[in-house]
Structure formats: structure tokens, C-alpha cells
Amino acid sequence: MxxxxxxxADAAGVSTATVSRALRGLPNVDAGTRERIQRIAxxxxxxxxxSASRLASGRTGSIAVITPxxxxxxxxxxxxxxxxxxxxxxxxxxxxxVSTPDGQHRLPxxxxxxxxxxxxxxxxxxxxxxxxxxxxxxxxxxxxxGVTLEGIPSVTIDDVLAGQIATQHLINLGHTRxxxxxxxxxxxxxxxxxxxxxxxxxxxNAAGLQVDPALEAYGYFTIAGGEQxxxxxxxxxxxxxxxFAMSDEMAFGAMKAMRSHGLQxxxxxxxxxxxGHDMSEFLDLTTVVQPxxxxxxxxxxxxxxxxxxSGGEAEAxxxxxxxxxxxxxxxxxxxx
Amino acid sequence: MxxxxxxxADAAGVSTATVSRALRGLPNVDAGTRERIQRIAxxxxxxxxxSASRLASGRTGSIAVITPxxxxxxxxxxxxxxxxxxxxxxxxxxxxxVSTPDGQHRLPxxxxxxxxxxxxxxxxxxxxxxxxxxxxxxxxxxxxxGVTLEGIPSVTIDDVLAGQIATQHLINLGHTRxxxxxxxxxxxxxxxxxxxxxxxxxxxNAAGLQVDPALEAYGYFTIAGGEQxxxxxxxxxxxxxxxFAMSDEMAFGAMKAMRSHGLQxxxxxxxxxxxGHDMSEFLDLTTVVQPxxxxxxxxxxxxxxxxxxSGGEAEAxxxxxxxxxxxxxxxxxxxx
DNA sequence: TTGTAAGCGTTATCAA
DNA sequence: TTGATAACGCTTACAA
Numbered sequence: 268m269x270x271x272x273x274x275x276a277d278a279a280g281v282s283t284a285t286v287s288r289a290l291r292g293l294p295n296v297d298a299g300t301r302e303r304i305q306r307i308a309x310x311x312x313x314x315x316x317x318s319a320s321r322l323a324s325g326r327t328g329s330i331a332v333i334t335p336x337x338x339x340x341x342x343x344x345x346x347x348x349x350x351x352x353x354x355x356x357x358x359x360x361x362x363x364x365v366s367t368p369d370g371q372h373r374l375p376x377x378x379x380x381x382x383x384x385x386x387x388x389x390x391x392x393x394x395x396x397x398x399x400x401x402x403x404x405x406x407x408x409x410x411x412x413g414v415t416l417e418g419i420p421s422v423t424i425d426d427v428l429a430g431q432i433a434t435q436h437l438i439n440l441g442h443t444r445x446x447x448x449x450x451x452x453x454x455x456x457x458x459x460x461x462x463x464x465x466x467x468x469x470x471x472n473a474a475g476l477q478v479d480p481a482l483e484a485y486g487y488f489t490i491a492g493g494e495q496x497x498x499x500x501x502x503x504x505x506x507x508x509x510x511f512a513m514s515d516e517m518a519f520g521a522m523k524a525m526r527s528h529g530l531q532x533x534x535x536x537x538x539x540x541x542x543g544h545d546m547s548e549f550l551d552l553t554t555v556v557q558p559x560x561x562x563x564x565x566x567x568x569x570x571x572x573x574x575x576x577s578g579g580e581a582e583a584x585x586x587x588x589x590x591x592x593x594x595x596x597x598x599x600x601x602x603x
Numbered sequence: 604m605x606x607x608x609x610x611x612a613d614a615a616g617v618s619t620a621t622v623s624r625a626l627r628g629l630p631n632v633d634a635g636t637r638e639r640i641q642r643i644a645x646x647x648x649x650x651x652x653x654s655a656s657r658l659a660s661g662r663t664g665s666i667a668v669i670t671p672x673x674x675x676x677x678x679x680x681x682x683x684x685x686x687x688x689x690x691x692x693x694x695x696x697x698x699x700x701v702s703t704p705d706g707q708h709r710l711p712x713x714x715x716x717x718x719x720x721x722x723x724x725x726x727x728x729x730x731x732x733x734x735x736x737x738x739x740x741x742x743x744x745x746x747x748x749g750v751t752l753e754g755i756p757s758v759t760i761d762d763v764l765a766g767q768i769a770t771q772h773l774i775n776l777g778h779t780r781x782x783x784x785x786x787x788x789x790x791x792x793x794x795x796x797x798x799x800x801x802x803x804x805x806x807x808n809a810a811g812l813q814v815d816p817a818l819e820a821y822g823y824f825t826i827a828g829g830e831q832x833x834x835x836x837x838x839x840x841x842x843x844x845x846x847f848a849m850s851d852e853m854a855f856g857a858m859k860a861m862r863s864h865g866l867q868x869x870x871x872x873x874x875x876x877x878x879g880h881d882m883s884e885f886l887d888l889t890t891v892v893q894p895x896x897x898x899x900x901x902x903x904x905x906x907x908x909x910x911x912x913s914g915g916e917a918e919a920x921x922x923x924x925x926x927x928x929x930x931x932x933x934x935x936x937x938x939x
Numbered sequence: 940t941t942g943t944a945a946g947c948g949t950t951a952t953c954a955a
Numbered sequence: 956t957t958g959a960t961a962a963c964g965c966t967t968a969c970a971a
Contacts, residue, residue, distance in 0.1 A: 269718065269948095271947095271948055271949085272948065272949065273948080281957075281958085282957065282958045282959075283948085283949080283950090283958090284950080284951080284957070284958060284959080284960090285956085285957055285958075287949070287950060287951090288950095288956095288957090291950095295956060295957085296956070296957085297956060297957085300956080300957085314714065314717045314718055315718070315948085315949080316658070316718050316947080316948050316949065317654075317657075317718060317719050317949095318653075318654050318655075318657035318658040318663065318718070318947080318948075318949085319654075319658050319947065319948030319949035319950085319963090320948075320949050320950075321653075321654035321949085321963090322652070322654040322655050322658050322947085322948080322949070322950090322962095322963045322964065322965085323948075323949040323950035323951080323962075323963055324949075324950055324951085324963085325950090325963080327654065332698075336683075337679055337682055337683035337686055338676075338679045338680045338682070338683040338896075339679075340674075342679075343673055343674045343675075343678075343679035343682075344674045346673050346674070346679075346698075347672075347673035347674040347700070350673055350698060350699075350700050351700070354699070354700070354709065354710060359697050359719070360697065360698045360699075361695050361696065361697060361698075362668075362682075362686060362696045362697075362698045363686075363690065363696070364683070364686050364687070364690070373690065374690060378650065381650045382605065382650055382651070382652050382653060382654070383653050383695070490881060490882070490885060519882065519885055520885070522885075523885050545826060546826070546855065546882055549826060549855055549856070549858075549859050560674075607963095607964055607965085608964065608965060609964080609965095617941075617942085618941065618942045618943075619942095619964085619965075619966090620941075620942060620943080620944095620966080620967080621940085621941055621942075623965070623966060623967085624940095624941090624966095624967095627966095631940060631941085632940070632941085633940060633941085636940080636941085651964085651965075652963085652964050652965070654963080654964080654965090655947090655963065655964035655965040655966090656964080656965055656966075657947090657965090658946095658947045658948065658949085658963085658964080658965070658966090659946080659947055659964075659965040659966040659967080660947085660965080660966055660967085661947075661966090
């Protein structure tokens with residue numbers, strides 16, 4: 268019922284092969300012929316059948332994006348960067364969210380990927396996540412966003428550096444009793460969590476400061492978690508004068524806890540986050556800004572590039588994007 | 604090179620037709636045969652080729668989600684609801700963002716949809732948007748989320764009611780000089796914007812109160828816009844004592860503007876929003892909560908249901924989900 | 940219940 | 956530069 272390539276070919280008085288070449292911009296087609304075919308295709312309102320094209324060519328023209336969350340700021344912002352690139356490249360974006368340790372039941376993504384997409388973009392799955400490795404075992408072109416893994420192309424920030432910068436800022440302000448709100452109790456190496464914590468430690472050590480284990484709390488990268496974590500810190504016998512929260516959202520929660528305790532960020536306790544979340548300006552939060560949308564954009568560009576120059580292997584280069592400390596009112600010099 | 608249905612058929616000593624039936628759970632297959640085929644398929648690590656299946660069957664097993672924004676709270680939250688349903692239904696989710704009046708250049712979505720998906724979910728595009736109508740003209744199964752249009756299935760809240768509830772709450776607190784922060788200057792009927800404003804007007808009129816045109820400002824549904832709008836209201840000769848912001852994000856911006864003016868929400872000026880945004884609790888914002896994830900979930904379920912019972916036409920029923928006023932600290936009785 | 944075989948709409952190889 | 960034609964891998968009447 269729908270117009271097919273045959274209809275166009277007949278109307279143009281050429282073979283389907285020529286129509287196929289002409290419409291795809293392949294070389295070795297007479298300019299006049301091509302033009303005529305294009306016009307006829309337009310007139311007939313011809314649309315290629317992706318299924319047929321995929322079946323015949325073996326390419327799907329689709330990329331899957333695998334993410335643990337959709338409705339969280341970091342993830343949706345990365346996603347928007349990815350989407351704009353894929354749309355420009357004319358590729359379909361298949362969105363797939365996966366279970367996480369704390370998540371609900373979800374189908375494993377790997378089986379749903381085979382024969383279905385040309386490449387995969389994975390956002391911030393822990394490096395030892397089983398589902399991540401099942402996907403990698405598929406051995407298709409893949410780029411990681413916000414994680415690194417030996418031999419796999421990735422786009423990240425330098426999380427160690429981010430942790431250092433944030434901590435050093437607090438140290439520079441004269442703070443010595445510095446607390447930290449991390450993600451989860453068990454940190455895997457090479458996660459944002461772990462690496463930012465390393466940066467924290469390095470900065471502390473370099474300044475000759477002790478990291479007090481009592482001043483570490485877990486915020487699970489959520490607002491509510493940050494609130495609980497800060498509450499835990501505030502109820503210490505000897506609370507910190509400054510806190511490094513590993514994400515802005517946890518910092519927001521921390522701010523809430525402070526208020527509940529009658530404390531004001533930047534006046535009573537200094538607080539620094541990581542992200543550059545939309546709301547951080549609003550809440551006057553000092554933060555280490557990361558170019559989240561670019562993370563997605565650059566990873567997508569790399570993957571698309573790899574697929575198009577489809578010849579060779581991935582170059583497996585890992586891109587590291589810069590971060591920037593944005594000082595606002597939530598941090599201030601330690602009061603004597 | 605990959606395993607095909609033929610390989611499975613040979614290994615099982617049956618025809619490809621039987622394998623196809625067995626694996627898809629069609630009736631009229633001997634239980635033993637089916638089981639054997641399933642086992643062999645698993646052993647061989649067989650994965651069906653979606654392209655071939657789609658080409659042969661005419662069904663794509665995919666649904667497109669069209670949205671003006673990806674990285675905004677409302678949209679990403681709707682999207683997460685949609686995704687969970689589609690994943691459970693085993694359908695692919697194609698994500699596509701479109702230009703909006705204020706947006707960047709984007710390809711029109713309609714051509715990218717044809718022959719590519721079985722149905723479309725559209726999030727909160729204005730009812731007269733040209734791209735929306737191009738998509739509708741495709742005449743494929745479609746559900747709208749957050750908009751209504753005669754004859755098209757949709758899932759929304761009652762925006763008029765939401766506006767009424769919010770406004771009535773302020774009126775009940777004794778406020779009479781009530782400002783409103785809407786989206787854009789030109790409101791189309793049947794948009795959230797327009798309808799919430801109608802609710803506002805109705806509540807005001809019912810209370811015998813005047814709507815002062817000077818107390819209407821535009822916030823474009825963004826934080827920054829809300830801030831500007833509130834600033835405009837505050838610099839009136841006679842500022843409002845209470846403000847209805849049509850979204851939580853605009854309300855956040857309004858809060859910021861208040862603080863800049865040394866005012867405190869709930870003490871100096873009452874403020875109510877709409878959404879139930881994650882941050883609204885944190886900021887102690889009174890708001891009309893809408894079940895955003897359910898909006899996406901229910902629309903997706905309806906569409907999937909329609910596709911599966913593929914027989915008949917859409918029933919074009921429009922589902923209206925309930926909202927709930929959540930009173931927090933940003934609203935308080937008018938001080939005599 | 941199972942098999943046969945004709946599509947489905949392209950792409951790509953090989954000739955012309 | 957163009958055309959024939961054999962894949963591509965599945966689904967689905969229709970037969971058996």
C-alpha cells in the first residue's frame with residue numbers, strides 16, 4: 268500500500284538499484300538522473316522502509332543509550348546532549364534504563380541490544396556492574412560516559428581533580444575540620460564516588476590535615492540522602508566546619524539539614540558540591556561545575572564518527588573534559 | 604554469520620515456520636516441540652533479527668516519544684514513566700526532541716516517524732504546534748501527554764482545576780491582591796498555561812476579586828523566567844501579597860527574586876506553584892502536586908494496549924489524573 | 940500440528 | 956552510468 272522503491276523506479280524509468288544509489292547520494296549516478304529521481308521520490312512522497320534497508324544492509328542506523336536513571340538531573344542532561352547529536356546524524360536513539368542495586372526489576376539490556384543497534388552509549392554505570400559487562404561482551408562499538416574502563420572509549424571529567432579542587436577550596440578558606448558526603452558505603456575504584464574521594468584525601472594529606480572517619484557520611488547521590496548524611500555529620504560530638512558533598516543534589520539535602528538545625532550554609536558551615544546543577548545558582552551553592560551536556564554530546568559524536576568511518580577499530584581514547592570551581596555564597600573563610 | 608531461524612529449524616528438525624510460531628508463543632504448536640525449539644534456540648544463542656521480523660510482519664515494535672525538552676524535570680519525569688512501561692511491554696523507545704518556538708533548529712519529526720514506529724507519544728506540545736499536526740497527519744496511533752486535542756487520546760490533569768485550587772488556597776488565606784506568573788504572553792487555549800490561568804480567573808471572580816493586569820507576568824516555565832517575572836511584580840507600585848506561579852520551577856525563580864528583595868516566601872509574600880517538583884519540598888514551597896510519572900505511564904499503557912488489541916480504532920478517551928494541594932511554608936495567612 | 944513457499948523492501952554484487 | 960538479481964531473515968497464508 269505504501270510507496271516503495273519500485274514505484275519510484277518505475278515512475279523514473281530506471282531500476283531500483285539506481286534509485287537506491289541516487290537517493291543515498293552514492294557516486295556514479297548521473298547528476299540529471301539523480302535529480303529527476305529525487306524529484307519523483309518527493310512527488311510520490313516516498314519514504315524508505317528502514318526495516319528493509321536494515322535487513323539488506325546490516326546496519327540499523329540506531330544507537331542505544333543505557334542509563335540507570337532517566338529523571339535525574341545529571342542523566343537527563345547527558346541524554347539531551349546525546350540526543351541532539353544523534354538527531355543531527357540522522358540516527359535513531361533507543362532509550363533503555365537498567366536496574367541498579369537499589370532499583371526495581373528490569374530486563375537485562377544486553378539481549379535487547381543484539382541485532383538492534385549499531386552502537387551503545389552507557390551513562391555512569393559502575394565499572395563492575397554485571398549488566399555493563401554483559402553489554403561490553405556484545406563487542407559492539409561502545410562509548411562510556413562518566414565512567415572509564417580500560418580499553419573502552421569514554422568521556423568523563425577528572426573526578427580526582429574535582430575532589431581536590433573542591434577540598435582545596437575549603438582548605439584555602441582556612442578550614443581544617445572538613446567533612447565529606449559520598450555516595451555509598453562500598454565504593455568501587457574508578458567511580459566518580461571513589462575518585463572524588465581520592466581527590467579529597469589527596470588535598471587533605473597535601474595540606475597535612477587528617478581525614479576524620481567520623482566525618483564521612485553517605486548520601487547516595489540523592490537529596491534525601493544528602494540530608495540524612497548532613498544530619499549525621501551535624502550530630503557528631505565535634506561537627507565539621509566545612510563539608511564537601513560529591514554532588515549538588517546531595518549538597519541541597521545537606522543545606523536542608525543545616526536549616527533544620529538552624530545553621531546557614533556559608534555562614535555557619537561551608538559547603539561545596541559538584542555538578543553545576545540548575546538549582547545550584549539559585550541556592551547560592553559553591554560547586555565544581557562539570558560540562559554535563561558536553562559529556563553526552565562528545566561521547567555521541569565519537570561513537571557516530573567511529574560508526575561512519577566504520578573501517579577500523581575503536582581508538583579507545585578516553586576524553587577528559589575540564590571542570591571549573593564556581594565560588595558562591597555557600598563557602599566562606601573559617602571564622603576565628 | 605549470526606545464527607538465523609534456519610539454523611534453529613535445522614537443529615530442531617522442523618521448519619522455520621514452526622520455529623517462528625514456537626518462539627513467538629503462537630497457538631497450535633505441540634508443547635513438546637515448542638519446548639525443544641526454545642531449548643535449542645537458547646543453546647544456539649539465537650536472537651531474532653528485528654529488521655527481518657519487522658519487514659515481514661509490518662510491525663516495528665517501537666514507539667516514538669516526542670518532546671520539546673529532555674533535560675527539564677517535568678519532561679524527564681514523564682519520560683521515565685513511559686520508559687518503564689515500554690520496557691515491560693518489550694517495545695523499543697525512540698526518543699526525539701523537537702524544536703519549540705524558542706528552540707534551536709531541529710528536523711521536523713514527522714518524516715522521521717513514517718514506517719519506523721507503530722505509535723507515537725507526544726509530551727506537552729502546544730495544541731496548535733505545526734509539527735504536532737504534521738505528526739497527527741501521519742494518522743498513526745498516538746497519545747498526548749499534558750495536552751488535549753479533540754479526537755486524540757490524551758492523559759492530563761485538570762489544569763483549570765489546578766489553577767483554581769492554587770488560587771483558592773491563597774484566597775482562603777485572606778489574600779486579595781494576587782499576582783500570577785504564567786508562561787508566555789500569547790497563550791493558546793487548551794494549554795496548561797491558558798487553562799491554569801482560567802482557573803485562576805474563575806477563582807478570583809468567584810471570590811469577587813479583581814484580576815489586576817499589572818499583576819500578571821511571564822516566566823516562560825523556567826527558573827530564570829520566574830525570577831524575572833517576580834522581579835517585575837515586586838517593582839509594581841502596589842505589589843501583590845500572594846502569587847500563583849504556574850510551575851514549581853517558575854516559583855523557584857520567584858523565590859530567588861524575593862530573597863534578592865529581602866523578602867521571605869510565606870512570611871512577606873505567599874507563593875504557590877504547580878508540579879510537585881523534587882525540590883519543592885526542600886524549598887518549602889506550597890504546590891499543586893501532579894502525578895507526572897503516572898502521566899507518562901498511563902499514556903504509554905493506553906498506547907501499548909491499543910497497539911496490541913490492534914483490531915479497532917483508538918477509543919480516543921482522554922484520561923484526567925487527580926492533583927493535590929500540598930500546603931507548605933511558602934503560603935500563610937495575610938497579615939492584617 | 941507442521942511444512943511449503945511467497946512475499947516484505949531494500950542493498951550490493953556482478954555484468955553490461 | 957545503469958540494470959538484473961541474488962541475498963537479507965523473517966512472517967504468514969495455504970496446504971498437507
